[in-house]
Amino acid sequence: MKHFLYHIILMAGIALLLTSCTDDPLLDDSEGSGNVGGNGDHLSLTMNLPLLTKAxxxxxxxxxxxxxxxxxxxxxxxxIVAHCWDLDIQLNVNSNDINVTGNDLRTPWKKTEDHIIIQTKAKELKPDNYKMLIIINPNNAIKRITEEGGGLLSAIENGTFDATVTTNMYQTVNNEAAHFLMLNHQGLIQLTNSNFYESAEKAEYNPVQINVERAVAKISSEYTGPTTGTRSTAVADFGRFVMLLDYNNQLAAPWGDDYDIPEDCIKCPVYGCPGYFDRETKKCDAKPHIHTYDGLGLVTDRVRYMVATDLTWEVDVVNKSSYWLRHLTNMANGTMEKQGQIDREKSYAEDPNFTSASNANFSYITSEDALNPDATDSKAKRLSPPIYTYSGYWGWTTGDDAPVYIPENTMVQSEQKGDRVTRVIFKAILKREVFGKDKTNEKPTKVEQMGDFFVFKGGDKNIEDYKYNNYDKNNNTFYILRPEDVKIYASATTTENIHIYLRDGILDAIAKFKQDNPSFNWDDLSANTNPATSDKLSFYKNGEMFYEAPIEHFPVAEPVVSVGGYGRFGVVRNNWYKLNIQNIVSIGTPTIPPVSSDLIESPSTRSSTPETKSSSNSLIRNQSIIF
Structure with a gap:
């Protein structure tokens, strides 16, 4: 008599995480339920997938x-691999309709309210104590390892992840990555004689359950913007900044009327005058021949408005090696994860570089061109501008919403360092906002390329931030300056003819900049083709600035996970890391921030806290960012 091991449950969730199984039978429960196995010699599987194709x-x-x-x-x-079968089963989605086909498919397959149940035809098998591995969408590399007579997969490190998995793990279908490699979630599944039944019908209702997961982590990014505010002003959000123009240098470096009026200065300051300054003519609309912005001596308040636009992003510090199967390790609460006890929110993983690694174990971004989607071999993605009343005038190229998939990268607490933690690099272009004749700042007319500029970190710390937007998120002051003005400062010996807001520390900052950048050409500023950095003064090219965001896994939820605690950083397979930029209030760096061997986070310095949210089908780790 032929006997069957039947109805093995597999999970493959559409939002990258799988947390539940179903025992819904494919056939009527008329004769198998409650039977005891032990005499079977056939094997069949039932795959159970969520029905919905989108979260x-x-x-x-x-x-x-x-x-x-x-x-x-x-x-x-x-x-040793005793048996392996390649099952001819395909699942495709066309116009949101699911279609399951294949010679090893036992029809009919079933759709319930929440799941798709796919049954395979039985395979003859000698009953024994086995350990079982399920591989969905196997690539050539994993097929070679799992042929009959091969070794134990869980002990094999996939040391050539980029070469074998990234190219074969998924293909592009309708411009979306597809056919992801999926394997057991918690190691191999133990089978015994008691799992085998004397008939297929009896085995159907006594399933062996197994969860599977994709072998990669998913990363996406979005510029969500602030939740309130629709005005385009220097006091509004969305990465707005102000360049300070020095009235002392009009003869040596003139800018004439090419400046903007800060919003808090738009109303005529003359007592009793009801007028407002025209942004273009600089004249009061109530008394244009008497009250002019220049004539009233408002010389310190001459600025140019700017906005961070054209954001792009790329993943950096990417692991070169990964275990085929996830290796269990301590969870967020410090206890060891056990097979069968699934708590994905608190789960972490141990990768081949978990305790120690060198720079040779990771891929790093080596050029600013990597953040230019139009550059050769660049994989950078464009972000869409935030949903915002006047965002259309920016002329911002429509973004690419496609995510990035990378191998797992985890580490012990003492190794959560800059050169070990996967991060995302963002690039923004600072452009000038140009306003027309309107009384208010609410509707800019266009943006213009701004070119090069300096950033001075220092100066007067008591200037109203609503006027100049010159406080970063850590409440440190900074000023954006014209190169022409800084050139004049570089030859000064006193601060007498330097803008009053900049006098505190500017000469010391310039001296240090000269020391750090001896080849910088002060005589011909246009000859400086590369950015230049120093402690308090930096030179930016073409309006470009860069930000970094280390990817966080566990949120800070003391006493479970503290600042800088175990598992705060890293990417774990089958998790979706969503980086949401809420606002940009700080100026980025003129070059890609270099990786550091220092700890990313300590109790005295911490980054933003991610919000983790889960459901029966998905686990998504949201990381809200303010630069």
Missing amino acids: TGVDKGSNAEIMIDGIRLVLYKGN
């Missing part, structure tokens, strides 16, 4: 992330 709300997965192009079943006897 609800804003956290949408991809249709392509549930697609199946084949399944391999591997059974180990000891540490």
Whole structure:
């Protein structure tokens, strides 16, 4: 008599995480339920996938992330592959309709309210104590390792992840990554004689359950912007800054009427006058021949408005190696994860570089061109501008919403350092906002390329931030300056003819800049083709500035996970890391921030806290960022 091991449950969630199984039978429960196994010699599987092809709300997965192009079943006897089968089963999504086909598919497949249940035809098998591995969408590399007679996969480190997995793990279908490699969530599954039944019908209702997960982490980014405010002003959000013009240098470095009037100065300051200054003519509309901005001596308040635009991003510090199967390790609460006890929110992982690594173990961004989507070999993504009343005038190129998939990268607490933690690099272009004749700042007319500029970190710390936007998120002052003005300061011996807001520390900053950048050409500023940095003064090219965001895994939730605590950083497979830029209040660096061997976070310095949210089908780690 032929006997069957039947109805093995697999999970493949569309939002990258799988947390629940179903026992819904594919057939009527008329005769198998409650039977005891032990005499079978056949094997069959039932795969259980969520029905919905997209998660609800804003956290949408991809249709392509549930697609199946084949399944391999591997059974180990000891540490050797005793049996393996390649099952001919495909799952495709066309116009949100799910289609399951294949010669190893036992029809009909079933749709419930929440799941798709796919049953395979039985395979003859000698009953024994086995360890089982399920591989969805196996690539050539993993097939070679799991042929009969091969070794134990869980002990094999995939040391050539970039070469073998990234190219074969998923293909592009309708411009979406598809056919993701998926494997067991918590190691191999133990099978015993008691899992085998004397008939397929009896085995169907006594399933062996198994969770699977994709072998990569998913990273996406979005510029969400502030939740309030629709005005385009220097006091509004969305990465607005002000360049300070020095009235002392009109003869040596003239700028004439090419300046903007700060919003708090737009009303005529003459007592009893109801007028407002025209932004273009600089005249009061109530008494234009008597009250002019220049004539009233408002010389310190001459500025140019700017906005951070054209944001792009790229993932940096990417692990070169990863275990095929996730290696269990301590959870957020410090206890060791156990097979069968699934708490994905608190789960972490141990990768091959968990305790120690060198720079040779990671891929790093080596050129600013990597953040230019139009550059050769660049993989950078464009962000869409935030949803905002006047964002259209920026002329910002429409963004690319596609995510990035990378291998797992985790580390012990003492190794959460800049050269170990996966991060995202953002690039923004600072452009000048140009306003017309309107009384208010609410509707800029256009943006213009701004070119080069200096940033001075220092100066007067008591200037109203609503006027000049010159306080970063740590409440440190900074000033954006014209190169022509800084050139004049560089030859000064006293601060007498330097803008009053800059006198505190500017000469010392210039001296240090000269020491750090001896080849900087002060005579011909246009000859400086590269950015230049120093402690308090930096030179920016073409309006470009850069930011970094280390990717966080566990949120700070003391006493479970403290600042700088275990598992705060890293990327774990089958998790979706969403980086949401809420605002840009600080000036970025003129070059990509270099990786550091220092700890990313300590109790005295911490980054933003991610919000983790989970459901039965997904786990998405949201990281809100303010630069």
